[in-house]
Amino acid sequence: MVENNLIYNVQQLSKVYDTGKVKIKALDNISFAVPEGDMLTIMGRSGSGKSTLLRQMGLLDRPTxxxxxxxxxxxxxxxxxxRTKLRLTSMGYVFQEYALLGELTAHQNVYLPGMVLGKMGSNYKQRAKELLELVGLGERIGHYPKELSGGEQQRVAIARALINSPSVLLADEPCANLDTISSKAVMETLVKLNAQLKVTIIFISHDPSDKQYAKSLIVLSDGRIAQEGNP
Ligand SMILES: Nc1ncnc2c1ncn2[C@@H]1O[C@H](COP(=O)(O)OP(=O)(O)OP(=O)(O)O)[C@@H](O)[C@H]1O
Ligand SMILES: [Mg+2]
Structure with missing residues (x-):
């Protein structure tokens, strides 16, 4: 049976970190599905396993x-x-740190991963410009990171994550380093991208009020799902 319109199906996922001295069960037998086009937020206390789960879903680590x-x-x-190929072609990542290259303009930062992938005939420079316009930075494409606010840098990082047209964008606390106003701009940008590009977005947040931006919610507690469903 084709599992149409499910982008993820996570099945009995467990992750144990073995530090040599102790074993930490960061994910404990988690199962859930994510429909295509979802805007899912993962919440829960510090240490509940949120980043571990996102890393698994982003193929940045393997489960136990x-x-x-x-x-x-x-x-x-x-x-x-x-897995590397899937990461490059189907997944976009946004982290707390924007990790833009300081010696490159916003435009160059965004199109670089498109250039690296080297899709023949794809016009990544034009696409980068369009994405920067979409995240509200059309006037800033020639600016260097140091000439941009934190929130603007994060929106450049979001545009960069989308250059290869991934089917999912995974964001680990994208607003953790931002003030309230910049956070709102970043979250509203994500909502717009989800609506306009139909890209599935999965984001971790510490801020319960960010539920307003999500279509669905998972709350983790000690590596298990404590709550799931509508935000
Ligand atoms: N590489 C690692 N080695 C050992 N233990 C780890 C490692 N990464 C995470 N852990 C542990 O696994 C548990 C879950 O960590 P995780 O980073 O997923 O939590 P989190 O929910 O993202 O927390 P936070 O909100 O603080 O970012 C924690 O107990 C953490 O200490
Ligand atoms: Mg985390």
């Missing part, structure tokens, strides 16, 4: 047990080369 079906394909057991 369980699996993840991404776009109808089992991806946990794939060879690393295939």
């Amino acid at each position: 047990s369980g699996g993840i079906i991404f776009e109808a394909m089992e991806v946990t057991a794939l060879p690393e080369g295939d």
Whole structure:
């Protein structure tokens, strides 16, 4: 059976970190599904497993047990080369730190990953310009990161994450370093991108009021799902 309109199906996922001295069960047998086009927020106390879960979904780490079906394909057991390709072509990442290259303009920062992927004939410079316009920075494309506010830099990082037209954008506390007004601009940008580009967005937040931007919610507690459903 084709699992149409599910982008993720997370099945009995567990992750145990073995530090040598202690074993930490960061994810404890978690199962849930994410429909295509969702805007899902993952919340929960510090240490509840949010980043661990997002890293698993972003193929940045492998689970101890369980699996993840991404776009109808089992991806946990794939060879690393295939996982890297999926990361580059189907997933976009945004972290707390914007990690823009200071010696490049906003425009260059955004199109660089498109250039790296080297899709023949794709016009990544034009696409980068369009994405910067979409995140509200059309007037700033020639600016360097140091000439931009934190919130503006984060919106450049979001545009960069979208340059290869991923099907999912994974954001780990994208507003953690921002003030209230910049956070609002970033969150409203994500809502707009979800609506206009149809990109699935999964974001972690510490701020309960960010539920207003989500279509669905997962609350983690000690590596388990404590709450799930409508925000
Ligand atoms: N690389 C690691 N090695 C060992 N333990 C880890 C590692 N990464 C995370 N942990 C532990 O796993 C648990 C879950 O961590 P995780 O970073 O997923 O939490 P979080 O919900 O993202 O927390 P925060 O809100 O503080 O970012 C914590 O107990 C943490 O100490
Ligand atoms: Mg975290």
